[in-house]
Amino acid sequence: MSDRADEGVTGADGAAVADRIGPLSPGMRLPDWHVAKVDGEKMKTTAALLRDPTPIHWDTAALRELGMGDRAINQGPLNMAYVMNMLAGFAGGYERVRRLRVRFRGNVREGDSLRAGGVVTDVRRQRADDGDEILCDCDVELSVVDGDAVLTGTATVALPGKGSGDE
Amino acid sequence: MSETAREPAGMSADDVAARIGRAFPGGEFTVERWFAWLLADAALAGPETSTPGGPVGEPAHPLLAWTAATQAMGVTWDELFSWFGSSADDGPMFGEHETVWHAPMRVGRTYLVSGEVTSADRKSGRSGVFDVIGYVFRLHDKESGAHVADCWNSLILPRRLS
Numbered sequence: 158m159s160d161r162a163d164e165g166v167t168g169a170d171g172a173a174v175a176d177r178i179g180p181l182s183p184g185m186r187l188p189d190w191h192v193a194k195v196d197g198e199k200m201k202t203t204a205a206l207l208r209d210p211t212p213i214h215w216d217t218a219a220l221r222e223l224g225m226g227d228r229a230i231n232q233g234p235l236n237m238a239y240v241m242n243m244l245a246g247f248a249g250g251y252e253r254v255r256r257l258r259v260r261f262r263g264n265v266r267e268g269d270s271l272r273a274g275g276v277v278t279d280v281r282r283q284r285a286d287d288g289d290e291i292l293c294d295c296d297v298e299l300s301v302v303d304g305d306a307v308l309t310g311t312a313t314v315a316l317p318g319k320g321s322g323d324e
Numbered sequence: 325m326s327e328t329a330r331e332p333a334g335m336s337a338d339d340v341a342a343r344i345g346r347a348f349p350g351g352e353f354t355v356e357r358w359f360a361w362l363l364a365d366a367a368l369a370g371p372e373t374s375t376p377g378g379p380v381g382e383p384a385h386p387l388l389a390w391t392a393a394t395q396a397m398g399v400t401w402d403e404l405f406s407w408f409g410s411s412a413d414d415g416p417m418f419g420e421h422e423t424v425w426h427a428p429m430r431v432g433r434t435y436l437v438s439g440e441v442t443s444a445d446r447k448s449g450r451s452g453v454f455d456v457i458g459y460v461f462r463l464h465d466k467e468s469g470a471h472v473a474d475c476w477n478s479l480i481l482p483r484r485l486s
Contacts, residue, residue: 192368199365199367202365202366203363206359206363206366207395208395209401210400210401211401211412212413223415225415233417233421234418238367238385238387239368241367241386242368242369245369245386251385251386251428251429252383254386254425255424256422256423256424257386257421257422258421259421259422261417261419261420
């Protein structure tokens with residue numbers, strides 16, 4: 158299991174990833190994206206980048222004082238980002254992620270193994286500046302491996318349709 | 325004071341609700357290459373997408389929408405928490421989030437950020453009393469004026485009993 162998406166998230170092959178896993182239709186599962194082990198050092202980098210003073214992400218003494226155990230709690234935005242990575246890997250690039258709505262249902266802690274996944278709920282076609290594009294609505298989820306869902310929600314990604322410049 | 329008469333420390337529910345509509349000072353955020361690289365690395369997304377010397381305008385990680393919004397909202401996180409009589413030490417948490425991208429975030433671009441508080445509700449549950457604060461940000465490309473993204477968020481602020 159890798160902590161990076163097997164397919165990457167910047168491929169210029171558009172819907173190639175989606176095409177490889179079968180016909181695009183409701184019920185189709187998106188390729189899972191895994192985090193082998195959540196790294197506390199990434200939380201420290203993120204806290205610094207975001208100027209986030211919340212100590213539960215980097216100060217285990219503060220965690221204990223709050224009665225929240227002794228493993229740092231991952232930033233919510235990083236949990237969202239893992240789902241974005243999964244979506245971008247499926248759709249073929251960052252620019253294809255059009256909407257993401259999530260509810261944070263639990264904490265991800267340092268050392269946890271995670272799985273981001275989703276399932277297609279609707280497929281629509283719309284006109285875009287450079288031709289048709291296919292909008293794919295999905296239910297998404299981030300779960301601790303052998304544990305509970307920590308984030309659930311819905312998303313929309315755009316895939317190039319016939320006549321688009323990205324086809 | 326009896327147990328049933330105990331109130332959460334800090335602001336009353338009415339005081340919290342009175343913050344609805346308060347605008348963020350706002351500001352601007354430039355997606356600098358080093359920042360995009362480090363954020364992508366922290367998000368395990370592959371910072372090779374933002375290599376030194378890469379083309380200006382290449383798509384950046386979509387998390388940059390939320391990041392730009394919160395970095396340029398015009399207040400620090402602690403200042404935002406203090407609007408509601410809370411602080412980072414109280415253990416604030418994310419509740420829900422939605423981003424709608426009207427265009428990709430791009431390396432090297434500068435984004436204008438505006439927004440306001442949209443809801444503020446006091447609730448109680450198994451974990452005690454807490455406030456749920458909703459707020460929204462809008463991102464516009466500074467150069468073109470194009471509407472790039474909307475970010476809606478809810479923040480959970482636990483209340484300790486006095």
